[in-house]
Amino acid sequence: MAALGRAGAALLRSGRGAAGPALGYHKNVVDHYENPRNVGSLDRNAKNVGTGLVGAPACGDVMKLQVEVDENGRIVEARFKTFGCGSAIASSSLATEWVKGKTVDEALKIKNTDIAKELCLPPVKLHCSMLAEDAIKAALADYKLKQHPKKEESEQKAN
Amino acid sequence: ISPERSPALGSVQSPAPSSVYLDYNATTPLAPEVAQALGEAACQAWGNPSSAHPAGRKAKELIAGARESLARMVGGRPEDVVFTSGGTEANNMVIHTALRHFRESKGQDRGTPHIVTSSVEHDSIRLPLEQLVKESLAEATFVPVSPRSGQAEVDDVLAAVRPTTCLVSIMLANNETGVIMPVSKLSQRIHALNQKRVAEGLPRILVHTDAAQMIGKGRVDVQELGVDYLTIVGHKFYGPRIGALYVHGPGTTTPLHPMLFGGGQERSFRPGTENTPMIAGLGKAAELVSRNWEAYEAHMRDVRDYLEARLEASFGKQRLHFNSKFTGSKRLCNTCNFSILGPGLQGRRVLAHCKTLLASVGAACHSEKGDRPSSILLSCGIPYDVAQNALRLSVGRDTTRADVDVVVQDLVQAVAQLGEDQAS
Numbered sequence: 001m002a003a004l005g006r007a008g009a010a011l012l013r014s015g016r017g018a019a020g021p022a023l024g025y026h027k028n029v030v031d032h033y034e035n036p037r038n039v040g041s042l043d044r045n046a047k048n049v050g051t052g053l054v055g056a057p058a059c060g061d062v063m064k065l066q067v068e069v070d071e072n073g074r075i076v077e078a079r080f081k082t083f084g085c086g087s088a089i090a091s092s093s094l095a096t097e098w099v100k101g102k103t104v105d106e107a108l109k110i111k112n113t114d115i116a117k118e119l120c121l122p123p124v125k126l127h128c129s130m131l132a133e134d135a136i137k138a139a140l141a142d143y144k145l146k147q148h149p150k151k152e153e154s155e156q157k158a159n
Numbered sequence: 160i161s162p163e164r165s166p167a168l169g170s171v172q173s174p175a176p177s178s179v180y181l182d183y184n185a186t187t188p189l190a191p192e193v194a195q196a197l198g199e200a201a202c203q204a205w206g207n208p209s210s211a212h213p214a215g216r217k218a219k220e221l222i223a224g225a226r227e228s229l230a231r232m233v234g235g236r237p238e239d240v241v242f243t244s245g246g247t248e249a250n251n252m253v254i255h256t257a258l259r260h261f262r263e264s265k266g267q268d269r270g271t272p273h274i275v276t277s278s279v280e281h282d283s284i285r286l287p288l289e290q291l292v293k294e295s296l297a298e299a300t301f302v303p304v305s306p307r308s309g310q311a312e313v314d315d316v317l318a319a320v321r322p323t324t325c326l327v328s329i330m331l332a333n334n335e336t337g338v339i340m341p342v343s344k345l346s347q348r349i350h351a352l353n354q355k356r357v358a359e360g361l362p363r364i365l366v367h368t369d370a371a372q373m374i375g376k377g378r379v380d381v382q383e384l385g386v387d388y389l390t391i392v393g394h395k396f397y398g399p400r401i402g403a404l405y406v407h408g409p410g411t412t413t414p415l416h417p418m419l420f421g422g423g424q425e426r427s428f429r430p431g432t433e434n435t436p437m438i439a440g441l442g443k444a445a446e447l448v449s450r451n452w453e454a455y456e457a458h459m460r461d462v463r464d465y466l467e468a469r470l471e472a473s474f475g476k477q478r479l480h481f482n483s484k485f486t487g488s489k490r491l492c493n494t495c496n497f498s499i500l501g502p503g504l505q506g507r508r509v510l511a512h513c514k515t516l517l518a519s520v521g522a523a524c525h526s527e528k529g530d531r532p533s534s535i536l537l538s539c540g541i542p543y544d545v546a547q548n549a550l551r552l553s554v555g556r557d558t559t560r561a562d563v564d565v566v567v568q569d570l571v572q573a574v575a576q577l578g579e580d581q582a583s
Contacts, residue, residue, distance in 0.1 A: 059559045123568040127560035
C-alpha cells in the first residue's frame with residue numbers, strides 16, 4: 001500500500017506495450033506520481049494525529065491519509081499511502097498538500113471537484129478524487145473523535 | 160514526462176470494462192458460494208429426498224439446512240418456510256389461499272371475496288387478481304400510491320377495506336421506483352382491525368408482502384413486519400431461480416392451501432420432488448444475506464448516491480429528474496430511476512445508444528412494450544413525457560464507483576449522440 005516510487009515509474013517508462021491510446025495522463029497527475037509529496041506515516045497513537053483509511057482492495061483503491069494538528073486546530077503535517085492507479089495516488093498526494101496549513105474546518109471544505117479540476121482528471125477517474133475527499137474527512141473525523149471521545153459516544157447514542 | 164512515453168503509462172492501466180451491468184433489480188448473478196453449493200449438491204446429493212436410504216437422506220439434510228437458513232434470514236421458524244418455483248408461484252399461492260379460506264370459513268353466504276392491493280405491484284400479483292375479477296370470482300381494489308410519497312399510504316389502504324375483504328397484499332419495495340412501503344404500520348393497523356372484525360363475525364384479513372426486491376438490500380424481519388405471508392425470490396439476492404413463501408404457522412396459525420396435489424413433499428403444501436441443487440443454492444444465498452446484508456446495503460447505498468451525484472454533476476439539475484426520490488418515504492439502497500429531460504431521449508433510445516451500460520427502463524418483464532412509459536411511474540404521478548424518458552439503474556454488491564464513472568461517461572456520450580441525430 002505505497003505510492004510507487006522512482007523505480008516503479010522507471011519500470012513504466014521502459015516501453016511496456018506498443019500502441020497505447022494517444023491520450024495520456026495529464027502532466028499534473030504524472031508530476032504527483034513521479035514526485036509524490038508526503039508519502040509515509042505519522043504515529044497513529046498520538047492524540048493530535050487523525051487517521052483516515054478509505055476504500056477497499058476489492059475495488060482496487062485504498063487510501064490512508066493522516067494529519068497532525070497543532071494546539072490551535074491547524075494541520076501542520078500530513079502523510080499518505082495509497083494503493084491504486086496513478087490518478088488515485090495523485091489525488092491523495094494533492095490532498096496532503098492542500099490540507100497542510102489549513103484549520104480542521106477549512107480542510108473539511110475541500111471538495112473532490114476541486115481535486116479533479118486541479119489534476120484534470122478524465123471522467124472515468126473522478127471516483128479517485130471522491131475517495132481522496134472521503135480520506136480527508138475520515139482523517140479529520142478520527143482526529144475529532146480523539147479530542148472528545150465521551151462527547152462523540154453520547155452523540156451517537158442520541159441518534 | 161514527454162508525450163512519447165505516455166502510451167507506456169497508458170498501457171499499464173487496466174482496460175475499461177466492456178460492459179457494466181446495472182440492472183440488478185431485474186436479476187442478479189449467482190454468488191460464487193451459491194454456485195459452488197448448487198454444483199456440489201447437484202453432483203453429490205442427487206438422491207430423492209423422500210427415499211429412506213443414505214443417498215436420499217443426504218439430499219433431505221441439505222434441504223433441511225437450507226430451510227433453516229431461509230427462516231433465519233427473515234426471522235421466522237423453519238416450519239414457516241415452503242419452497243416454491245419462484246416468486247410468481249408464491250404470490251399465486253397466497254391469493255389462492257385467501258380465496259379458499261374465505262369460501263371455507265364458517266358463516267353463510269359472505270358474498271364475493273375482496274382483495275386490497277396497490278397500483279404498483281408486480282404482475283404476479285396484479286394479473287391473477289385481474290383474472291379473478293374477470294371471472295367474477297373475486298373483487299379487487301388497486302389502491303393508488305400517493306404522488307407525494309410514492310407509497311401506498313396506510314390510511315388509503317384501510318379506507319379500501321370492506322366487510323368482504325380477505326387479503327391485503329402490498330409489496331415491500333417497488334422494483335421500478337425503489338420506494339419502500341409502510342408494511343409494518345399497515346399490518347399493525349390490520350391486526351387491530353381483525354380483532355374487531357372477529358368479534359363482529361367478519362372474515363379475518365390476511366396480510367401478505369412481496370419482499371422480492373428488499374431481501375439483501377435492507378432489514379427484512381417478519382416479526383417486525385407483522386405479516387402472515389412473505390414472498391422470497393432467489394434470483395434477486397444472488398441466489399438461484401427458485402423461491403419460497405414464508406407463512407406464519409402454515410396450516411395452523413395461518414391458512415395455506417396448495418395449488419398442486421401430489422407426492423406429499425413440503426408437507427403437502429407444495430408437492431413435487433424437491434429441486435435439491437437449487438434449494439441448496441437458495442440456502443447458501445440466504446446465509447450470505449443474513450451475515451452481510453448491512454454491509455451490502457451500506458455499499459450499494461454509497462455507490463448509488465455517488466451515481467446520483469455524478470449524474471447531477473454531468474447533466475445539471477435542470478436536465479435531470481429523479482423519479483425515485485419522494486419526500487416522506489424511504490427507498491431501496493440500490494435503485495436510481497431518473498429521466499434525462501428533452502425530446503428524443505426516451506429511455507429505450509438512450510440505452511440503445513449506450514456502449515457499456517446495461518440497464519432497463521423498468522421491470523424486465525415489460526421490456527417489449529415499445530415507447531409507452533411505465534404505468535408504475537405514471538401512477539406515481541410522474542408526467543407522461545418525463546416517464547417516457549425514464550431509466551432504471553440498479554447497482555449491485557460488486558458495483559464500484561469506478562463503474563459509475565464509466566457509466567455516466569457512457570450516458571453523456573449517448574445523449575450527445577442523440578442530440579446530434581436530432582439536430583441533423
